[in-house]
Amino acid sequence: MTNWNSTHTLILGAARQGVALARWLSRHGSRVTLSDSRSLEQLASARESLADVDVKWAVGGHPLELLDGVDLLCLSGGVPLTLPIVQEAVKRGIPLSNDTQIFLEAAPCKTIGITGSAGKTTTTSLVGEMARLDYGLRTAGGAKTSSAVRGPRSFVGGNIGDPVLGETPAPRGGAYVFELSSFQIDLTFSLGCEVAVLLNVTPDHLDRYDGMAAYAAAKERLFAMQGHGATAVVATDDDWTRAIARRVRGRLVEVSAQRPLERGVSVADGYAFVDGDAFAHQRDWPALQGPHNAQNAGCAIAACLALGVAPAAIRAGLATFPGLPHRMELVATIGGVRFINDSKATNAAAAAPALAAFPSIHWIAGGQDKGDPLDVLLPFMGNVRTAWLIGEAAGRFGAILADHAPVLHMGTLERAVTRAAAAAQPGDVVLLSPAAASFDQFANFEARGSAFRAAVGALS
Numbered sequence: 001m002t003n004w005n006s007t008h009t010l011i012l013g014a015a016r017q018g019v020a021l022a023r024w025l026s027r028h029g030s031r032v033t034l035s036d037s038r039s040l041e042q043l044a045s046a047r048e049s050l051a052d053v054d055v056k057w058a059v060g061g062h063p064l065e066l067l068d069g070v071d072l073l074c075l076s077g078g079v080p081l082t083l084p085i086v087q088e089a090v091k092r093g094i095p096l097s098n099d100t101q102i103f104l105e106a107a108p109c110k111t112i113g114i115t116g117s118a119g120k121t122t123t124t125s126l127v128g129e130m131a132r133l134d135y136g137l138r139t140a141g142g143a144k145t146s147s148a149v150r151g152p153r154s155f156v157g158g159n160i161g162d163p164v165l166g167e168t169p170a171p172r173g174g175a176y177v178f179e180l181s182s183f184q185i186d187l188t189f190s191l192g193c194e195v196a197v198l199l200n201v202t203p204d205h206l207d208r209y210d211g212m213a214a215y216a217a218a219k220e221r222l223f224a225m226q227g228h229g230a231t232a233v234v235a236t237d238d239d240w241t242r243a244i245a246r247r248v249r250g251r252l253v254e255v256s257a258q259r260p261l262e263r264g265v266s267v268a269d270g271y272a273f274v275d276g277d278a279f280a281h282q283r284d285w286p287a288l289q290g291p292h293n294a295q296n297a298g299c300a301i302a303a304c305l306a307l308g309v310a311p312a313a314i315r316a317g318l319a320t321f322p323g324l325p326h327r328m329e330l331v332a333t334i335g336g337v338r339f340i341n342d343s344k345a346t347n348a349a350a351a352a353p354a355l356a357a358f359p360s361i362h363w364i365a366g367g368q369d370k371g372d373p374l375d376v377l378l379p380f381m382g383n384v385r386t387a388w389l390i391g392e393a394a395g396r397f398g399a400i401l402a403d404h405a406p407v408l409h410m411g412t413l414e415r416a417v418t419r420a421a422a423a424a425q426p427g428d429v430v431l432l433s434p435a436a437a438s439f440d441q442f443a444n445f446e447a448r449g450s451a452f453r454a455a456v457g458a459l460s
Helices: 016-027 044-049 084-092 099-106 120-139 182-186 212-224 239-247 291-307 311-320 348-357 375-383 394-401 413-423 445-459
Strands: 008-012 031-036 055-059 072-075 110-115 154-158 175-179 195-198 231-235 251-256 265-268 271-274 277-281 329-334 337-341 361-366 384-390 407-411 429-432
Touching: 008 016, 016 031, 016 055, 016 072, 016 099, 072 084, 110 120, 110 212, 110 291, 120 154, 120 175, 120 291, 120 311, 182 212, 195 212, 195 291, 212 239, 231 239, 231 291, 251 291, 265 291, 271 291, 277 311, 291 311, 291 348, 329 445, 337 413, 337 445, 348 361, 348 375, 361 394, 361 413, 375 384, 384 394, 384 413, 394 407, 407 413, 413 429, 413 445, 429 445
Parallel strands: 008 031, 008 072, 031 055, 110 175, 110 195, 154 175, 195 231, 231 251, 251 265, 337 429, 361 384, 361 429, 384 407
Antiparallel strands: 265 271, 271 277, 329 337
């Protein structure tokens, strides 16, 4: 849609994406209703931020009568398709959309879409950094000009960074790097990314999808929407992604962190290889530790080469990338013991790569139990000297893990840090990688990671 005048749009969810979308649509002529299940008092900050535009508020729920006279229903990130109002909109034939789709209809730039069950934020940020450095090299005359990445900057958005329809304009002629969840892909019909990346497919969001096949199919739609001449980058280190790669219709670039590849990008024996030739040494990637980050780096290399980013900028991005908070973040080294904050690992599949990354670990795990199987962790339990368990999940975790490593119940994160630090020897790692949600003791995984930092800070 290019003309929003005289339209009526209903937006569900008044978090940052919904607020930014409401502002954008209102300024482009649509009559906007913003609905949220929270109260007026809880939404005071969001309402204040939209005080200068004409937006109608509907709070405390999503009654079906909100759909009367609506031309388009937009869902903010995380709003489930199973909501009665969403199902009713489908029955009435009201189109569904989101901020990503609307952005893409007006985007004056190339787009790179990155999805997967884990590693999206790291890979998206890394690609954005490489593209930013590429522009710096080009403006300084240090790289051969390419038609792929030009413009004032390259921006990162989607699930991270500023909302795509926020105050920052799209980089005309540049590149926009999207982190895309399956939820966002569900609600787009023309997500024609010049480069689309799939990192992995492991069990997640099965409360929304009818099994793994449906979840994997949502990820695969990212490639089905690509146009002629586009590139699909697929890390084929799990059964689901290998099957998807076989069905890619366009140009496929395969990535592996488990085996060498004659064509594509592989990470093995301490190097990243491109079509079998050494491209970069892993010792130059200080913030990208562990096999999962080897996969992330390989996909970033492949995506940027497909986009036309100069190899020098790619290598510089690998070397200078600082890592992300709460994702394998080195908090401190005290007495030869490294303290790693991986609070973002909120399920077993996300924690497994961290356990694989170090040979001698004091592992702090637990929180609000998601009930997912812990089998994926068991191959790496030989790296665990002691599991220091916290939160509601401690009981189930302990019953399963006790046959594989010493297990101690700590209750709180602060106590676990203190006891693990006292037991650790030089060369060991004290690792917070909870394999569980945070909501039993913390507001979110960021608060849990910050509490870990504070507890480590108190040690020194």
